[in-house]
Structures are given as C-alpha cells and as structure tokens.
Amino acid sequence: MNASNPFEGYRVSSPYGPRTNPFDHNLVEFHKGIDLVKAHRSPIFTFVSGEVLHAKLGDAGSGLGGYGIAVAVRDKNNHLHIYAHLDSTTVKAGQQVTVGQEIGKQGTTGQSTGSHLHYEVRQACTPNFGYGTHVDPTNYLISYINREEKMMLEELQSRMNKLESRLTKLEAQASMPVPDWARNAVDKAVQTGVLLEPDRASFDLYRVLTVLNRKGLL
DSSP states (O other): OOTTOTTTTOEEEEOSEEEEOSSOTTOEEEEOSEEEEOSTTOEEEOSSOEEEEEEEEOOTTTTOTTSOEEEEEEOTTSOEEEEEEESEESOOTTOEEOTTOEEEEOBOOSSOSSSBEEEEEESOOTTGGGTTOEEOHHHHHHHHHHHHHHHHHHHHHHHHHHHHHHHHHHHHHTTEEOOGGGHHHHHHHHHTTSOSOOSEEOHHHHHHHHHHHHTTOO
16 A cells, blocks of 8 residues: 555545535535545455454444444554445454455445545544544554554564574584584594595584484494
8 A cells, every 4th residue: 555645546525624515515514534436336445454343334323324334444553444335345343354455345325425435534443433533534544554664664674684693693504613522523524534524514514423423323
C-alpha cells in the first residue's frame, strides 16, 4: 500500500470534514469518514489487518445504523475501521483479516445516494462501535502505514545484522589455525595422508579429525 496515497484506485467523492448533507442541501454536517468510489460491486479490500467485529447490516442505535451492510475491523491499536454501504460481505465476525484481503463488494445499502464505500476510522470499539470517536481516516492511515513500514525495515535490518554476524563467524571457522585440542589428530592425519594442508582448515574438519583420532581410525 502506498503511504503517500493509501486510497489509490479510488475516486474520493466526499472527504472527511464539514459538508453539505446529501439528502438536505440546506443542512451542513460533519462527514465522519471519507467516501471512495470504484465500480458498483467492485471488491473492497482492507486497508489494515485486524479482527472483524461486525459484518452485516447495521442495526439502528448500534453505532452503525444507517451504514447499511458494513464491516468493522479492529486494528492492533484498538482503532475501528468501518467499511460501509457494502452490497455484500465476504467475511464474518470473529475472523482475522490481513491487509489487502477482500471483505465485501461496493454497494449503496443504508443511507446512501449512490454506490460508494464510506470508510471511517474510530478511536474506540465500544460502546456502540466507538460511535463519535472518529478521526481523519486519511491522516490515520498514512501514519499507520509509515509506522508499519518502519517496523518492517527495522526487523529486516536486525535479521541482516544477525546473518552478517553468523557469516563472519563461519568464514573465520572455515579458515582457522589448528587449535591445541586438535593438534594430535592433525599430526596423525598428516602422517597418514588424510590431511594434506594442515595449517588452516575449518572448525568442523578439526572436530571430525579429533573424533576419528579418539576412535583410533587415523
């Protein structure tokens, strides 16, 4: 997902913030989410990973009344992501979803003037699915993606550092001088022609020669 444009592939038909009520043009209201448009019944994919808390028609008074068929996903920060006015859902409550997973189809259920996705982010999940705790979904998503990418890069760097350290140790072991504990075994291996270059070899070879010597096989 592109952090600079998390809604790539959509057309924004109504941003977050004050707007004219689509049902009453004399009324100004605060739009709690952002309206995004693709083709009718296009697949809708999650913007974050998390647990599905709701995936059906929203009941009046539940915090999702008027949102039509909606999917609510709780992310790891305990923020709730609402995907509303869907035509149908492809997930169920209690299910874990990952970024980019389909959760439903774009629709126009509930209080809607046309096919679109109403995407909303709330700072709380309870009560009433955190109704009234909405935040700017664009800003939140950009910040969320940037944090995730930073954590991923830090994890990759940590793994690279560990791998480089391991490789350095292996390279050193592959060309190490004869240790004192393997000297007798190496001498016998040279005498019997088993080992032609005794000055530098690997740790594993020294260990094998020591075991063979103890068993009297050199």
